[in-house]
Amino acid sequence: MAVETPASIYDVSATSIDGTPVSFKTYKDEVLLIVNTASQCGFTPQYQGLQALYDKYASQGLVILGFPCNQFGQQEPGNSDQIQSFCETRFGVSFPLFQKIEVNGSNAHPLYQYLRKAAPGIFGTEAIKWNFTKFLVARNGNVVKRYPPTTKPEDLEKDIQSLL
Template sequence: MSLHDVECHTPQGEPFNLRALRGQVLLVVNVASQCGFTSQLGELEALYREHRERGFTVLGFPCNQFAKQSPESAEQFCAFGERQFGVTFPLMEKVEVNGRGAHPLFQRLKAEAPGWLGTRAIKWNFTKFLVARDGRVLKRFGPRDGAAAMLTDLERALDET
């Protein structure tokens, strides 16, 4: 099963067709509204706007597993992201990224791109996974990694055909 076959939903609970994003470079991120890294939403939006014409999409999944830093509903998170940071990239359903309730997409991402010393658990909000056009997970970036830290890898992925 391809990463593009994993079932995802919009903030309203409607199915989201990941298969429609085959051929795009993806950056999948667990996001939060009350985190010290929340300003990265603006950086992610800037990356998205700059590279979307080349086949790049950011997918943000609100997550409340880390110090309860995203207590609102997914729909409320969408309104917050748009209002505060001008977010236009797709924001998805609210998920868990660790534990028994971890969303299958994040289970897959963690398995294909383990963290420091091979750990699979996501340590905090704004962990990012760069996914190639064919669905391969290319790299995992930590919460402190902003747009500048990802740019070389993103450009390389966008240049792959």
């Protein structure tokens, strides 16, 4: 039986990488950049650009949320401790990371069910195509835009600034 897609992003909860439950109500009135990540992907260096955006705009209300996913080429095989250690030591990541999830299929996390429906990809397809797909969410919880993995974090800066 399929889980019902949440009506609002604020109806979602997820588990942080350290095992703490997090209600998305925590992020009300923040601008969110939500990214499905992987440690062994050609796009993995984007962690550096994501961290740079977080460093620059967190004080103005930007929160970047990283969701490790192993659905694409098995490029996130590690456990939570390994993922967190890799992100911190390799890229200095300090933005919130969550436990590994699925973004497509019948076991997709409710957050990604919501995001895919709110911002379908090219030709209206909802499926996430690869690691480092990004979703920008306004302070009111509305999904503003979906970006493909090839869009570099620094290329999101104008869109982020317009929401802060």
